[in-house]
Amino acid sequence: MFSDLIQYYLENTSKYWSYVATHITISLVVTVFAILIGIPLGIVCAKLPKLSGIITGTVNALRIIPSLALMVLMVPLIGIGRFPATIVLIIITLPPILINTITGFLSVKDSIRETAIGMGMSAKQVFLEVEFPLALPLIAAGIRTAVVEVVATTAIASYIGAGGLGVLVSSGIGYGRVFITLLGGGSIAVISIAADLLLEGVQNILTKRMGLVE
Amino acid sequence: MKDKNIPAIEFNHVYKCFPGMKTDAVNDITMDIYDGEFITILGSSGCGKTTLLKMVNRLYDYTGGDIRFYGKSIKEINEVDHRRNIGYVVQAGGLFPHKTVRDNIATVPKLLKWDKKRIETRVDELLDTIGLDAEDYRNRYPRSLSGGQQQRVGIARALAADPNVLLMDEPFGAIDAITRTALQAEVQRLQEKTKKTILFVTHDIQEAFKLGSRVIIMHEGKLQQYDTPDKIMLHPANEFVSKLVSADDPIVRMKVISLGAIMEKVHGDIDAQGIFKSETSPVEETLPIFLKDRSKVIYVENAAGEIAGMVSWNQIANIV
Amino acid sequence: MNWIKFVEYAQKHTDLLVKCLLEHIQLVGTALFISLLIAIPVSLILLRLKKISQVVMALLGALYSIPSLAFFSLLLPFLGLGKKNAIFVLVVYSQFILVRNILAGFHQLDKNIIEAGIGMGMTKFTIFTGVQLPLVLPVLIGGIRIAAIVTIGSATIAQTVNAGGLGKVLFDGLSSMNYIKMIWGTVYTAGLALVVNWALSRLEIYSLKRAEGRLGNAG
Numbered sequence: 001m002f003s004d005l006i007q008y009y010l011e012n013t014s015k016y017w018s019y020v021a022t023h024i025t026i027s028l029v030v031t032v033f034a035i036l037i038g039i040p041l042g043i044v045c046a047k048l049p050k051l052s053g054i055i056t057g058t059v060n061a062l063r064i065i066p067s068l069a070l071m072v073l074m075v076p077l078i079g080i081g082r083f084p085a086t087i088v089l090i091i092i093t094l095p096p097i098l099i100n101t102i103t104g105f106l107s108v109k110d111s112i113r114e115t116a117i118g119m120g121m122s123a124k125q126v127f128l129e130v131e132f133p134l135a136l137p138l139i140a141a142g143i144r145t146a147v148v149e150v151v152a153t154t155a156i157a158s159y160i161g162a163g164g165l166g167v168l169v170s171s172g173i174g175y176g177r178v179f180i181t182l183l184g185g186g187s188i189a190v191i192s193i194a195a196d197l198l199l200e201g202v203q204n205i206l207t208k209r210m211g212l213v214e
Numbered sequence: 215m216k217d218k219n220i221p222a223i224e225f226n227h228v229y230k231c232f233p234g235m236k237t238d239a240v241n242d243i244t245m246d247i248y249d250g251e252f253i254t255i256l257g258s259s260g261c262g263k264t265t266l267l268k269m270v271n272r273l274y275d276y277t278g279g280d281i282r283f284y285g286k287s288i289k290e291i292n293e294v295d296h297r298r299n300i301g302y303v304v305q306a307g308g309l310f311p312h313k314t315v316r317d318n319i320a321t322v323p324k325l326l327k328w329d330k331k332r333i334e335t336r337v338d339e340l341l342d343t344i345g346l347d348a349e350d351y352r353n354r355y356p357r358s359l360s361g362g363q364q365q366r367v368g369i370a371r372a373l374a375a376d377p378n379v380l381l382m383d384e385p386f387g388a389i390d391a392i393t394r395t396a397l398q399a400e401v402q403r404l405q406e407k408t409k410k411t412i413l414f415v416t417h418d419i420q421e422a423f424k425l426g427s428r429v430i431i432m433h434e435g436k437l438q439q440y441d442t443p444d445k446i447m448l449h450p451a452n453e454f455v456s457k458l459v460s461a462d463d464p465i466v467r468m469k470v471i472s473l474g475a476i477m478e479k480v481h482g483d484i485d486a487q488g489i490f491k492s493e494t495s496p497v498e499e500t501l502p503i504f505l506k507d508r509s510k511v512i513y514v515e516n517a518a519g520e521i522a523g524m525v526s527w528n529q530i531a532n533i534v
Numbered sequence: 535m536n537w538i539k540f541v542e543y544a545q546k547h548t549d550l551l552v553k554c555l556l557e558h559i560q561l562v563g564t565a566l567f568i569s570l571l572i573a574i575p576v577s578l579i580l581l582r583l584k585k586i587s588q589v590v591m592a593l594l595g596a597l598y599s600i601p602s603l604a605f606f607s608l609l610l611p612f613l614g615l616g617k618k619n620a621i622f623v624l625v626v627y628s629q630f631i632l633v634r635n636i637l638a639g640f641h642q643l644d645k646n647i648i649e650a651g652i653g654m655g656m657t658k659f660t661i662f663t664g665v666q667l668p669l670v671l672p673v674l675i676g677g678i679r680i681a682a683i684v685t686i687g688s689a690t691i692a693q694t695v696n697a698g699g700l701g702k703v704l705f706d707g708l709s710s711m712n713y714i715k716m717i718w719g720t721v722y723t724a725g726l727a728l729v730v731n732w733a734l735s736r737l738e739i740y741s742l743k744r745a746e747g748r749l750g751n752a753g
Contacts, residue, residue: 001611061728064683064727064728065723065724066686066687066690066723066724067687068687068690068701068704068723069690069704069720069723069724069727070720072704072707072708072716072719072720073716073720073724075708075711075713075716076717111304111305111308112308112310112311114273114304115302115304115310117273118268118271118273118302118304118381119298119321119322119325119371120294120296120297120298120299120325121294121321122294129310130310134310134311134312148599151601152601152602152603152604155601155603155604156603156691159705166603169603169604169607169694170694172607173607173610173694173695178611181607181610182607182608182610182611184604184607185603185604185605185606185608185610186604186608188601188604189600189601189604189608192600192604193596193599196599210311210312
């Protein structure tokens with residue numbers, strides 16, 4: 001089986017790497033958009049307690065629904081293909097970033113905020129120098145969770161036309177050629193673990209530099 | 215700025231009503247605080263003492279009356295600039311956990327755009343003042359400091375831009391008794407050295423009387439009494455004050471009332487020999503002497519070391 | 535697409551939907567049952583082995599972070615297609631959640647309470663059953679709830695290795711581009727997840743109230 005796998009790889013090298021590239025590109029694009037939407041939305045929510053309650057509740061309920069179900073539900077609405085898949089992936093990836101941003105900002109103690117104001121910081125300075133840095137470790141944790149989820153869900157999104165390494169998994173099973181599935185599945189696992197380790201490192205540096213752990 | 219006739223802080227019929235509340239949190243407060251005074255604000259929780267303090271640096275805006283800062287209504291001063299001119303110390307230091315000791319202390323100087331060198335020098339100078347080794351502590355994060363050390367840094371941070379006025383909101387509330395005593399002594403020493411005007415909120419009666427040159431007693435938003443510890447103890451303004459400070463309790467009276475307040479004044483130069491005490495010493499310090507021999511006379515010296523009066527057992531018996 | 539077709543489909547194919555639902559519940563139930571059988575004794579042992587427990591948690595965490603699609607496919611050479619493969623992966627995922635929660639539950643116990651128990655002369659066994667267990671129960675149920683939600687989700691993807699269940703409805707709907715089937719699949723899947731979450735949340739809250747002594751009397 002292993003020799004089959006190597007032979008397949010040698011014969012399809014460029015095709016394999018284009019799957020890898022697609023998978024990583026989609027994951028990155030989705031993450032960037034989820035960050036661009038999730039962080040500002042989270043900040044707004046944190047400033048408006050009523051809104052944050054509603055949004056947190058809705059988002060947490062959404063998180064309970066399996067992502068495959070959400071993905072399939074969106075098909076009648078926006079169809080299949082790379083673009084719709086990307087939209088669905090952004091929706092599925094948003095929650096950890098959004099929730100962690102809200103939690104991050106809400107976890108900044110009022111007393112700290114008031115001290116900063118009391119010392120003469122302007123609203124902008126309080127935000128940039130106190131609130132955001134203190135919320136950052138939690139936001140980073142949310143991004144890390146999101147990235148791991150994106151890599152996994154992008155694999156499943158191959159079933160709604162996203163492309164990427166999930167295609168290898170399904171076609172391997174479809175043709176009864178397990179080694180192709182193995183190549184796809186193994187690559188997804190490696191990307192996921194690598195991304196997780198990389199972000200864990202970033203997160204540790206961030207938390208340490210903030211003096212939040214010894 | 216430092217005209218002795220103009221109060222540093224002047225409350226003029228100040229009211230504060232929080233939205234949705236039926237009663238005023240602060241109700242018709244009028245009082246003057248002069249440069250160099252150490253004022254403690256005493257009261258139980260919810261009496262309006264913290265509200266009173268936070269109106270001074272406009273964390274809360276008053277809803278009636280006016281507060282003047284060196285003669286100028288604080289509503290006419292840009293609030294951010296105004297706050298940078300006032301040192302602010304909160305419970306447990308209120309240090310920013312993500313900033314080093316240096317960056318915490320440098321907060322206001324940075325806001326005021328001091329140059330780097332000046333900030334560095336100032337930080338080291340202040341660390342020296344509060345008794346922390348600059349080399350050792352400059353780059354530490356608050357988390358690695360003890361509660362007492364955090365509070366010291368909090369005070370250094372408030373002093374950084376050399377403000378005339380310092381607001382302290384129950385700064386030692388969360389600190390153990392032994393460390394608290396040391397910190398109180400330090401604040402006292404600092405105030406005597408720098409002559410800052412200090413407004414110090416506390417719910418600890420002993421702390422209020424020990425530190426305050428004058429004490430403000432608040433209850434249900436109203437000013438009950440504003441006077442020196444001696445006068446409050448000797449002439450409590452009302453039943454509430456009397457009960458709060460246990461003005462009837464001879465032991466408490468002896469601890470608070472100073473010799474200067476009860477001594478028989480003497481004029482002119484006398485060549486006294488015998489036992490000397492400072493006019494700021496509490497009455498209780500004479501007790502060991504009088505318990506041995508009631509016929510003794512104790513001479514009372516003022517700050518300049520001159521004899522200002524004398525105390526005999528009769529005066530003590532009178533107040534006890 | 536209109537409502538009539540939507541209802542018609544349900545009238546015609548409820549048998550299939552319910553069959554897949556039951557199959558899904560069976561898949562998830564089996565996986566959770568096996569998971570608990572392993573996780574409880576493993577956690578109790580790990581409680582006494584601090585260093586080993588760190589290693590085990592790191593390992594379980596790494597396994598947990600493997601995407602389900604990848605995990606199912608990596609096991610194909612060993613377990614082949616079908617339910618066996620699916621249940622194996624689902625059990626591995628649940629181990630991380632359950633063991634983590636059980637350990638956390640025991641670690642958060644107030645040492646004073648246990649010491650008080652010892653001080654009053656309770657035996658280790660009575661302390662465990664009478665004090666520790668009721669206090670850990672809410673956290674354990676919380677772990678089961680999260681594990682159940684994750685397992686319900688991952689089990690849909692297990693259809694890629696022909697495990698059956700509601701994943702079959704979803705994937706069949708997709709491959710035939712049958713919108714009505716897709717929506718019914720979604721309704722059943724989402725419904726199952728939400729109902730299970732609701733039920734276990736109630737149980738969690740109930741056990742928490744009992745542990746905190748807030749049952750019965752007001753306040």
